[in-house]
Amino acid sequence: MSKLQPARGTRDIFGDEARSMTAVVETFRKVATTYGFEEMATPIFEFTEVFKRPLGEASDVVSKEMYTFEDRGGEEITLRPEFTAGVCRAFISNGLQQHLPCRLMSWGPVFRYERPQKGRYRQFHQINAELLGPETPEFDVDMIALAWSLLKALGLGDKVVLNLNTLGDIESRMAYRDALVSYFEGFKDKLSEDSVRRLTTNPLRILDSKDEGDKLLVANAPLLSEHLNDHSRQFFETVCKGLDAVGVPYEHNERLVRGLDYYTHTAFEFITTELGAQGTVLAGGRYDGLIEKLGGPKVAGIGWAGGIERLAMLSNIVTDAERSIVLVPMGEAGTLKAFTVADDLRTAGHVVTADRSGNLGKRLTRAAKANARYAIIIGDDDVAAGTAMLKDLDSGEQSSVAFDALVAAVKA
RNA sequence: GCGGGUGUAGCUCAGUUGGUUAGAGCACCAGUUUGUGGCACUGGGGGUCGCCGGUUCGAAGCCGGUCACUCGCCCCA
Incomplete structure (x- = not known):
């Protein structure tokens, strides 16, 4: 620690930036309230297991990005790297399955040990929305519509593009994963180093590779849409129809995948080209097995998180201080x-x-x-x-x- | 974690082939002005030149390391 600097990847937020971030949160609260969401504030740290189990041991977040430590009582504690797992834990802890569906909004700091860049920090802030209840595609539409309403309210309607995909249910996803692995196994010597690693950790990620050589191979790779079972296909079609009905524009991006293990069916990202490599401004998806995995009842869920810093940077909205x-x-x-x-x-x-x-x-x-x-x-x-x-x-x-x-x- | 760039005052930046007390504009403070505003004039505070070490008679400038930021990769909000 030299001089009086904040620790790497952390910063002091004040002035215009603070007002701008507050404006993002206020807008979020206002819009989410109109969709029936209520506040849920969970602790910023949890027992490590809460994050480790659902996110997957092999995920980047768990394997190298968590701030984990043993507290004075010998408990394994982790600073939250995302909201979903903590909110689901709270859902179970408080027996909220009696009040389905649950619409919960949260915001606050999250922590990820990563190499900082502009728009990417070790302590950053998210707004978060989760809807827990039956596995119903119409809920996916509601959630995406909520995100779109918020983005429009922030003046970002024309700065952001919705990328939408389906990962299918567990069965479809596993079938596709196998097909993908056997396809790429054949080109193992041509794949980039990163992608060879992904072959074992997260094969779907290869689809998203920025390596030129990989892109050529990906072009001929089997498509997820060909491996969807009827249920998954219908589910996705319903979501698309719903989005058309509410008037949310989207692009079906077959290459869009998610890093965390618990995602199923709908996955989406609102992306901008104005923030360099940190283009994802709000993203989420469905996680039907998560609550059970944590030891809770069989309740499905869908949620998303938005980066407050990124949203604030993009929108430049500032609530004027009262004169x-x-x-x-x-x-x-x-x-x-x-x-x-x-x-x-x-x-x-x-x-x-x-x-x-x-x-x-x-x-x-x-x-x-x-x-x-x-x-x-x-x-x-x-x-x-x-x-x-x-x-x-x-x-x-x-x-x-x-x-x-x-x-x-x-x-x- | 990997590769590239940058680092002089609160901000934007000068600083010659290494040379003595490191500069400007903006901003800030005070006075002109205990009773009338964004102007003007005068003055002032503020920098161990990111940090540590090396080379040198002498380093803001050269060399090495380190820290931070930044761009890309990984991954993600």
């Missing part, structure tokens, strides 16, 4: 009087600060630069007279107002 009233006390009596004036105005709901240093000109300059709405000058003479000088900083007009009339005057 303030600046008190300018000019003497001892004025300084004391300003405390009660401030109190009255704040009680009435205004943002009030006092500027007590420098000459009057400086203070008005600062108030103007801070985009304050009013300045209230309170000198000793004013206190004696029972009035303050209320100055409208937009128009430049000012008038003498009795102290007890200030709250009303400022409203007008």
